[in-house]
Amino acid sequence: MTELANQQAETLLDIRGLSVEYLVGDARLRAVDKVSFTVNKGETVGLAGESGCGKSTLAFALAKLHKPPALIAEGEVLYKGRDVLSFDDEELRRFRWKETSVVFQSAMNCLNPVISVNAQICDVLSAHHPEMNRGELQDRARELLKVVGIHPDRLDQYPHQFSGGMRQRAVLAISLALKPQLIIMDEPTTALDVVVEREIMDQLSELKKQFGFSILLISHDLSLMGEITDRIAVMYAGKLVEIAPSEEVLFNPQHPYTKGLVNSFPHLLGEKKELTGISGNPLNLYSPPAGCYFEERCPERIERCKSTDPALITLNPQHKAKCHLLG
Amino acid sequence: MGRFLGSRLLFYIAAFMVAVTFNFVLPRMMPGDPFEIMFAAAQGKIQPEQMAVLKEQFGFVAGPWHVQYWDYIKGIFSGDLGPSLTYYPTPVTEIISGALPWTVFLAGTSTLICLFIGILLGIFSAYNRGGKFDSIVAPALAFIGAFPQMVSAMLILFGLGVILNWFPVGYGYNPDVDAGWTLEFFMSVAYHAALPLLTMIICGIGGWLFLMRNSMINTLGEDYITMGKAKGLSTRRVMINYAARNAALPVVTAVAMALSFVVAGALIIELIYNYPGLGNEMLGAVASRDYPLLQGLLLIIVVCVLTANFIADLAYFWLDPRLRK
Ligand SMILES: Nc1ncnc2c1ncn2[C@@H]1O[C@H](COP(=O)(O)OP(=O)(O)O)[C@@H](O)[C@H]1O
Numbered sequence: 001m002t003e004l005a006n007q008q009a010e011t012l013l014d015i016r017g018l019s020v021e022y023l024v025g026d027a028r029l030r031a032v033d034k035v036s037f038t039v040n041k042g043e044t045v046g047l048a049g050e051s052g053c054g055k056s057t058l059a060f061a062l063a064k065l066h067k068p069p070a071l072i073a074e075g076e077v078l079y080k081g082r083d084v085l086s087f088d089d090e091e092l093r094r095f096r097w098k099e100t101s102v103v104f105q106s107a108m109n110c111l112n113p114v115i116s117v118n119a120q121i122c123d124v125l126s127a128h129h130p131e132m133n134r135g136e137l138q139d140r141a142r143e144l145l146k147v148v149g150i151h152p153d154r155l156d157q158y159p160h161q162f163s164g165g166m167r168q169r170a171v172l173a174i175s176l177a178l179k180p181q182l183i184i185m186d187e188p189t190t191a192l193d194v195v196v197e198r199e200i201m202d203q204l205s206e207l208k209k210q211f212g213f214s215i216l217l218i219s220h221d222l223s224l225m226g227e228i229t230d231r232i233a234v235m236y237a238g239k240l241v242e243i244a245p246s247e248e249v250l251f252n253p254q255h256p257y258t259k260g261l262v263n264s265f266p267h268l269l270g271e272k273k274e275l276t277g278i279s280g281n282p283l284n285l286y287s288p289p290a291g292c293y294f295e296e297r298c299p300e301r302i303e304r305c306k307s308t309d310p311a312l313i314t315l316n317p318q319h320k321a322k323c324h325l326l327g
Numbered sequence: 328m329g330r331f332l333g334s335r336l337l338f339y340i341a342a343f344m345v346a347v348t349f350n351f352v353l354p355r356m357m358p359g360d361p362f363e364i365m366f367a368a369a370q371g372k373i374q375p376e377q378m379a380v381l382k383e384q385f386g387f388v389a390g391p392w393h394v395q396y397w398d399y400i401k402g403i404f405s406g407d408l409g410p411s412l413t414y415y416p417t418p419v420t421e422i423i424s425g426a427l428p429w430t431v432f433l434a435g436t437s438t439l440i441c442l443f444i445g446i447l448l449g450i451f452s453a454y455n456r457g458g459k460f461d462s463i464v465a466p467a468l469a470f471i472g473a474f475p476q477m478v479s480a481m482l483i484l485f486g487l488g489v490i491l492n493w494f495p496v497g498y499g500y501n502p503d504v505d506a507g508w509t510l511e512f513f514m515s516v517a518y519h520a521a522l523p524l525l526t527m528i529i530c531g532i533g534g535w536l537f538l539m540r541n542s543m544i545n546t547l548g549e550d551y552i553t554m555g556k557a558k559g560l561s562t563r564r565v566m567i568n569y570a571a572r573n574a575a576l577p578v579v580t581a582v583a584m585a586l587s588f589v590v591a592g593a594l595i596i597e598l599i600y601n602y603p604g605l606g607n608e609m610l611g612a613v614a615s616r617d618y619p620l621l622q623g624l625l626l627i628i629v630v631c632v633l634t635a636n637f638i639a640d641l642a643y644f645w646l647d648p649r650l651r652k
């Protein structure tokens with residue numbers, strides 16, 4: 001995406017200084033720490049980071065779906081300029097799915113096992129369009145299944161009769177039901193084998209072209225993400241450490257953590273390189289250090305890293321990274 | 328449908344046959360000739376010459392055991408359980424068909440009411456987890472339910488029946504009222520059933536409430552509940568179609584397992600409230616060593632419990648599509 005195009009792009013979702021904490025006993029575990037970034041209309045933004053860095057926590061908070069012991073410590077989630085976190089129950093109910101739908105990490109378990117797929121598509125349609133009659137609901141449900149490549153005759157079956165890939169497609173179909181402007185996808189294909197993953201990602205690109213929604217795609221798999229995202233944000237231990245257009249992140253990463261992450265996946269273009277990855281273990285969030293959270297594992301650390309936490313530095317209007325080496 | 332229900336049905340038939348066989352074997356294994364005991368117990372109500380006829384009626388015919396067994400089975404399936412000794416010559420089946428409806432009414436009505444209220448309160452309790460109801464009323468109900476039923480029954484009997492005299496403490500209906508399909512008769516039945524039912528409901532509700540509450544709390548943590556919320560469905564819809572529907576499955580299983588206790592409870596309640604029914608007949612049959620009646624009663628109780636279990640299976644089958652093939 002060119003700079004010019006991006007300036008003209010309209011912001012859909014604007015996350016501002018969002019922090020989410022878990023109350024564990026007397027301790028407060030800060031799983032998301034002052035994260036800010038935007039998702040523009042029609043844009044696909046990736047959110048990457050190793051397991052436990054707070055991606056799912058962030059995703060839940062965006063639709064105010066977090067539940068105790070999670071709480072929002074600070075920040076705003078502006079959707080078309082209005083703060084989702086300040087919505088009351090009825091506003092939330094109308095916002096959810098109609099504006100933003102969510103495909104959960106455990107798509108395998110997020111279909112209700114005792115009601116038919118048909119009923120699970122129709123209930124969301126009729127909750128938001130009470131005027132639709134039975135026939136219209138059925139037609140729309142069949143159409144949605146067709147869109148994601150499931151034969152409409154399987155509409156009346158139950159989730160346990162679907163394979164893993166089909167369930168994931170069914171969830172995708174449900175997420176498209178109300179033609180939302182934003183779909184948040186939390187590791188949508190992690191539970192699937194590579195072939196099915198491939199099919200679903202291709203389908204997703206296809207659907208995106210067709211419907212033009214924005215996607216916030218969460219994954220720990222950078223190479224998979226790079227294929228369909230416009231920009232990628234990288235999180236480490238709850239903090240946003242780098243955000244840039246996809247090619248920048250993949251081929252010119254600036255933050256040492258991003259470099260490690262890129263190196264821990266085989267490259268798309270087959271260029272043979274030793275996979276180095278990142279040594280050490282993820283940070284213990286119960287006792288965060290005073291300086292940079294990544295210092296302990298960082299191969300390029302300097303004196304300052306131990307004492308002060310670096311700010312997010314703007315390298316160019318499109319590229320930001322949080323590292324002393326860049327300042 | 329076929330596979331699951333078929334195998335359950337087969338299981339019930341097998342269970343029934345085992346019960347029937349026990350019923351056949353037990354009197355024959357007792358020391359001494361059961362007929363001598365019966366004869367003594369009947370205290371001259373039966374003439375010696377009737378004894379031979381009686382023996383034959385009970386299937387104690389001469390011949391090898393398999394012939395006897397076959398005769399006995401034939402008798403059961405043709406609805407002939409022989410005559411009672413205490414009520415001789417009234418057939419056992421007649422006594423049972425007079426007593427059965429009362430017990431079924433008591434056990435069935437109390438179970439349905441208990442389940443209905445218990446499940447609703449369980450949903451409410453789980454939804455308002457940690458609230459006043461959940462932390463005060465629900466444990467109190469569980470506490471009451473933990474009392475032996477007999478104790479609660481006595482307390483209620485004396486409190487509401489004897490001291491306050493609000494409700495009758497005996498009989499199924501007022502003998503001055505003609506039994507029939509009249510409103511007066513129904514009112515009388517309801518009035519007399521009030522205390523026994525109240526006792527059974529008070530004793531049972533806490534258990535169902537907690538079972539449903541805990542099952543519901545587990546279910547509320549499932550991903551499909553979060554997805555239901557994320558879909559913007561109303562809270563009521565998520566609670567009922569998504570949570571309660573799934574949470575009810577373990578409850579149905581528990582109902583099937585609890586049914587024999589419910590029937591046993593009903594029998595005791597009948598004794599305490601001097602209520603007509605199988606329990607009262609059973610007490611009489613034991614006291615007067617009326618073996619044929621006792622055998623018949625045991626058999627019918629087994630049939631009742633198995634039937635109720637089968638109904639619970641059907642309910643489970645209806646609620647959980649994963650069982651349908
Ligand atoms: N219910 C919870 N209670 C306490 N801590 C939690 C809870 N859920 C997640 N966490 C913690 O929050 C952090 C972020 O978790 P999560 O958002 O699931 O990470 P990700 O999706 O990136 O793998 C982790 O350190 C995890 O241990």
Ligand SMILES: [Mg+2]
Pocket residue numbers: 052055056057105186187
């Ligand atoms: Mg996650």
